[in-house]
Amino acid sequence: MKIGELARLAGSNVETIRYYEREGLLPKPGRSEGNYRIYGPMHLERLTFIRHCRGLDMTLDEIRTLLHFKESPEENCGEVNRLLDEHIGHVVRRIGELQALEKQLLELRGRCPDERQASTCGILEGLSQSGINEKPMENHIPGVHGTALNHPKEPE
């Protein structure tokens, strides 16, 4: 199958597949006469695996590790377990951080219950004051904006 079909089947998109190839996550497929990438079922399985992992918010590096174990069935999977435990720890910590953030935001929101002149808006006032705790973040779970799974865009 060609790259477009693979993308459809895996719910991915074409650029992402080529990106994974560049990154060494997907093996380079064979080429057709016209220099098109030709994929087989194992490519689909591997891509699906990767997308599942990304769906679980793992980094490409973590996924690389997991793929290594998939390819070395005789090895001990203890590291897989550890990787997952650590990842779960990140998620749990991130949830806690976001809950603290939510509390702060709700408190801030409460300072301006109605619409008024910006000069007397309690929210803007609150943001100018101190007391907002900045917390260091040493894990790899992003903040509030962004980076979700990117899905192939819907036809319009």
Add this chain to the structure above:
Amino acid sequence: MKIGELARLAGSNVETIRYYEREGLLPKPGRSEGNYRIYGPMHLERLTFIRHCRGLDMTLDEIRTLLHFKESPEENCGEVNRLLDEHIGHVVRRIGELQALEKQLLELRGRCPDERQASTCGILEGLSQSGINEKPMENHIPGVHGTALNHPKEPE
């Protein structure tokens, strides 16, 4: 005051301040004879405001909007309230997503309670199967890895 002192007072760092200036979030300060940026108290207040907002995981675009209202005290602050409500919505949604993610990860982890050969590891097996829901994410709150507030690095 010069940029280094401003950075210290705001708990930011020098490069970030110059970056905000380039991005139009901080007004260009005056310059000294030696072409140094010279800041006043209002710059400090403004930078502090920005850092607070970043501490609440707002994007620079959202912050731009809020700054606009700070500068137009006669305007109605309804949009400020809406912006905050929307932002809270993002956070709440993201928490829900991460909780679902945690559940999935725990389930997955349960499939391999001990260390064994990778070929029989229930985790790797689970990741190869379908059934992992990829959810579209239209808000701007990142997933599990990364993007926290960047803090000036500690002296070692």
Add this chain to the structure above:
DNA sequence: AAAAACCCTTGAGTCGCTACAAGGTCAAGC
């Protein structure tokens, strides 16, 4: 045979910074 749809490569852009390089400026100490 022509048009549409697909594919190719290359390179740049996204966000919010961080960090480095190469150099200019300035106050203090010897």
Add this chain to the structure above:
DNA sequence: GCTTGACCTTGTAGCGACTCAAGGGTTTTT
């Protein structure tokens, strides 16, 4: 007066995980 070292300047490259655009070639459909 000269060096040291802190501070400043501009400019550039890098992070992660893609995404998109330009400018072609190939295949499929009409």
